[in-house]
Amino acid sequence: MHASISQQNTNDRTAIVIGSSMAGLLSARVLADYFARVVVVERDTLPQEPQTRTGVPQANHVHVLLTQGKRILEKLFPGIDSEIKEAGAPKIDWAKEYALFGFWGWHPHIESDLITHTCSRAFLEWLVHRRLLSFDNVKFLEKTQVQELLSDESNSQVKGVKVYHLDRHQEEELTADLVVDASGRNSQARNWLKSMGYQTPEKTEINSFLGYSTRWYERPQNLEVNWQALGVLSKPPHNKRGGVLVPAEGNRWIITLGGIGKDYPPTDDKGFLEYARTLRNSAIYDLIKDAKPISKVYGYRRTENCWHRYEKLARLPDGLVIIGDAVCAFNPIYGQGMTTAALGALTLQKCLQKQFSGSNYTIVGLAKKFQKQLAQVLKTPWLMATSDDCRWESTEGGKPDTMTRFMHKYMDEVMLLSTRQPKLHRTFFEVIHMIKPPAALFAPGIVLGVLGQVIRAKINGNSRKVLATSTEVLS
Ligand SMILES: Cc1cc2nc3c(=O)[nH]c(=O)nc-3n(C[C@H](O)[C@H](O)[C@H](O)COP(=O)(O)OP(=O)(O)OC[C@H]3O[C@@H](n4cnc5c(N)ncnc54)[C@H](O)[C@@H]3O)c2cc1C
Incomplete structure (x- = not known):
């Protein structure tokens, strides 16, 4: 059994996590250091072997854990990358061994430390679940659906959840000091809040x-x-x-x-x-x-970017935080979902550390602080996903403004330049893998390179040709 590593865990607090997918599992890992009991409530039966389950149908599709996500996972579960490797997941250096046919043809290959082991989503989730089973203060309640939140009389504090046991056909009330909603895109949090007398948060949806x-x-x-x-x-x-x-x-x-x-x-x-x-x-x-x-x-086909702006609400009840796709789901093409869920878990960890430092054992104030800090974390992946989606005429919910159009043009030039400059190709991938901020692509050397390229193109009649369309550059 894995004993919780935090000395602060000498308390009698209970946390409930709704949903046992990546956001829920990583949150549970973090909560285990601060709560005497962590109960993960999941509607599905959790598989004994890696396999896709009803609640996570996206597991049938490609799921790349970006390098940033891999590093966070390793921090939370030391040694997990070796376990992924031992299961036969191939090692890949993303700047060197991902053959990319970008806007302008094949990109070059260059060594980098963007190294991960690619595996199926079902395997990754199964492994993380298995690691959590060794924590003596984390329990899983399967085949159990959360129906609503329980709150105090004034509705100012969430006190737990009402669940329905799908196998026993029974309702039950579970009390907790903190409820973490990690129930994904179909989260009912906004409706639950409404029924408690809170405003529903603004929702931004951009659908390509x-x-x-x-x-x-x-x-x-x-x-x-x-x-x-x-x-x-x-x-x-x-x-x-x-x-x-x-x-x-x-x-x-x-x-x-x-x-x-x-x-x-x-x-x-x-x-x-x-x-x-x-x-x-x-x-x-x-x-x-x-x-x-x-x-x-x-x-x-459920791929729209959708951000529920809980952080903007004037009032939020204490004892409830919302995380993962339940707050912000991305167009999956950019592979950011699991890594952003991991960044969300780290944000929760930071907030809990601060909240429970010294002799403070109250949960009051945590919810609002967490949602605000999470919103800061979400800004960059949201910008990366939605700005690119706005390139398409058919995208609904967002049209590019002048600045976004300028960024599209700039990124096109960066992509073109990176087909000739392996180091730039690597920086581009460091940004994609959320290791560096997008600002890294505006380093003076890169801006100068782009300017030079634009000037040369103007002199040469604006020609922009795709470098190769066949497989011949691959070997
Ligand atoms: C097609 C597709 C491809 C993707 N590819 C990538 C990729 O390459 N890389 C990447 O990082 N991300 C990818 N993602 C995103 C990634 O799957 C999610 O971001 C990630 O799983 C985190 O989601 P989550 O845990 O918040 O919610 P989900 O994965 O949606 O899980 C929600 C969980 O909550 C449970 N649940 C829901 N309601 C209740 C309830 N009332 N009571 C109890 N349990 C409940 C569900 O059964 C489920 O287990 C992809 C997504 C899609 C759709």
Whole structure:
């Protein structure tokens, strides 16, 4: 059994977490250091082996844990990266071994410390759950659905949750000092707050109408290539289709095709292959046309960016915090969800540390402080996801202003420059992997490089040609 590591955990506090997916699991890990009991309430039965479950249907699709997310996970669960590796998850250096066909052709390869082991989402979640089972103060209540919040008479403090045991068909009231809502995109927190007499938070939604189709393949034996994963980007304003190939444990490839603006990839065998053939580069099609599929084709269309602005509410009850997709869900194409959930858990950790420092044992004030700090953390991934989505005419909920249009142009130039400058390619990936802030792409050397490129293009008649469209640059 893993004893809680914090000396502060000599208390009688209880925390309840709603949802046992990534945000819930990582929150539970953090709470275990500050609460005598942590109860994770989950609607589903949690699988004994890695497998997709009803509450997390997105697990059938490619799930890249960005380098920042991996580092946080390792901090929270020391040694977990080795466990992922031991399960057969391939190691990838993202600046060197991710063959990327970007807006202007293939990007160069350069060594970096952006190293992760790519695995299936089901395996990752199963592993984190298993690690948490060894904490003696963390318990899982499966097949149990949270129905509503319990509060004190004045509705100023959440006191627990009312649950429904799906197997026993019984209701029960569970009391807690803190409730963490990590129930994902369909969180009922805004309705629960409303029924307690609070305002519902402002909701910002930006939808590029992206659809995914994913199929799993056996990695062909004897394939010798200098990359581990491969991506072909869509290119605004007209090329709406993109795709990725990411390896996973068990010698498998996960192929996810995506189409923006309702140009949804089909979910039948032939249609899936045909769609892959129509990407801006045929590399993925060439690789899978003769490979052995080992799954059906899964579809997914719930991909809008959606941010509930709880931090802006004048009043929030104490004893409730909202985290993960329940607060802010992103267009998954940028792979930010799990890493942002991990950053959210670290934010909770910081807030709890401060809250319970010295002789203070009250939960009062935590909720508001947490939601405000979380909002700061969410700003950058939100900007990265939504600004790019606004490049598409068909996107609803946000149109690019002058500044955003300038940023799009600047980023196009950065992408072009990075096809010739491996170091810039690496910086670009450090930003994508949330290791460096986007401001890193505005370093003086990069701005000068972009300016030089623009001036040269003007002199040469503004030519911008895609560097390569075939697979020949891959080996
Ligand atoms: C197609 C797709 C691809 C993605 N790809 C990536 C990627 O490559 N990289 C990445 O980092 N992220 C990716 N994401 C995002 C990622 O899946 C989420 O951000 C991440 O899982 C964190 O979500 P969450 O834990 O907040 O909520 P969810 O994963 O939605 O989990 C919510 C949990 O709460 C449970 N629950 C809900 N309501 C109740 C209730 N009332 N009572 C009890 N339990 C309840 C559900 O059963 C579920 O277990 C992708 C998402 C999608 C849709």
